[in-house]
Amino acid sequence: MASMFRAASVAFFCILSIAVADAQPIKPSASTQGFHSRARLIGGGQQGEHWLAGIEITLDQGFKTYWRTPGDSGLPPRFDWSGSENVASTEIRWPAPKRHEDAAGVAYVYGKQAVIPVLVKPKDPTKPIRLVLALEYGVCKDICIPANADLTLDLSGADSERKAIEAALAKVPLLQKLGAQADLSILSIAPVAGDKPAFTVTIQAPPGTKPALFPEGPENWFFSASHPAEGDRFTVTIEEKPKDVSGPVPLHLTLVAGDKAVETEVSLDENGKPR
Template sequence: MTTMFRIAPAVFFPILCLLPAFAQPQESPWVQGLHSRARLISGGPDGDRQLAGIEIVLDSGFKTYWRTPGESGLPPRFDWSGSENVSSAEILWPAPTRQEDAGGIAYVYGRQIVLPVRVTPADPGKPVRLALSVDYGVCKDICIPAHADLTATLSADGPHRAALDKALAQVPRPQPLGAKAPLSIATLEPANPQGKPGILVTVRAPDGTRPTLFAEGPENWYLSTSLPDDANRFTVTVEEKPKDAAGSVPVRLTLVSGEQAVETEVSLDGERTPR
């Protein structure tokens, strides 16, 4: 015998009214661009913050750029101003890949990238709604600017936590200069490559690996980085800088070996001596 259950309209109507509260999107729909698509994803609580992510998937053979693109390229640009109940949104950057071709040296991500975002709510007791306007480059033989407008309401369950944890594991760990770790920036020395100011950077890396170094200066500075020699030494060259540059200049060194990556903050003083 089949038993039928009926819900009285007076009971059913309040349930329907509650459904939107539980059905708020925890990810944005994919926004399709030329040779790419992008969306926002939710990862749940992260201490007193919320974890979210920007996911970009590229067609085969295409790339997009790190926060510092290298000799040329289009670094991503983010505008969170349309968000609700957001005090700050901090983007965390997984280590990129160095790529050299006819266009020069570029620092890139290929195929798929998840950029974790640590979101601090203005009011922890209220929902967080992200609204992101993002511009990024999509490149193969030529570079094409891409744009996406994305929205998502963050949730407590964080359905994409595994993907975000994987991306967080690829974010370089802060490390002081001279740390005695297997992967570390060991020493700095002044250098003068081709008559330009520079730094000779000696690193430690696990045996059998070939590390990669990325160097970043302030806005409007461009620092190139050589491949390592047999002693795991890199030459960092100041290729471009503002004409009126003076005083101490912060430099961020990111060292990558396989799945490991560390980040060390150093500086060039007024005499362009590294410290």
């Protein structure tokens, strides 16, 4: 009888322990394994008044994740830093994406391994900095699956990942004025007639490269960009836009060719025509 009671007590204790364990909140760590992916925070030491950090997303073979604007489909990354300590601001720097086209349309993506740099400014430079990030991102092969990661990292003088962060920063498009004379540049835009508002974007790119153009507008504006029709001209079409809108409307054009990338801002009127 006593042995039966002890066995029952042990069983109850095990069940209770499992229940308590399940009830404990999951503590964030520097890295998290997700759906066909692994996300982690990395640090690169101090740079002036900022600290270098990065969000690294490593993907299984054949999978991809998305840029700040995903294209025709997909989920852009979302960052919640509200749990961080001694952080005045976090500035995301976006490396240039790649253009991926399949049956679902055209997507703006990162593949294999992406490092998204973050410039962190502390509230008090004399005190420790702890990054706490709730990350949401999309992982896609044939369909897009939402993924989540709860990450934390104490920034210190260690800069073991500085090279990876600096390599990602080198891929961030350079801001450039319309018509700039450079190896890679957006020279002009001009309206074209059609069923939908559209315009041509004339570019200059280094010989032997295959340029790609990524148009971005305000919320609820959706654009598509063709392959260059004549090697130096894209056609950008406004697929959707709000009904009631007033100009000027900012439009960001990111041009990528080889290992170079530039970003140019232009303005449209309320009808979607270049100003």
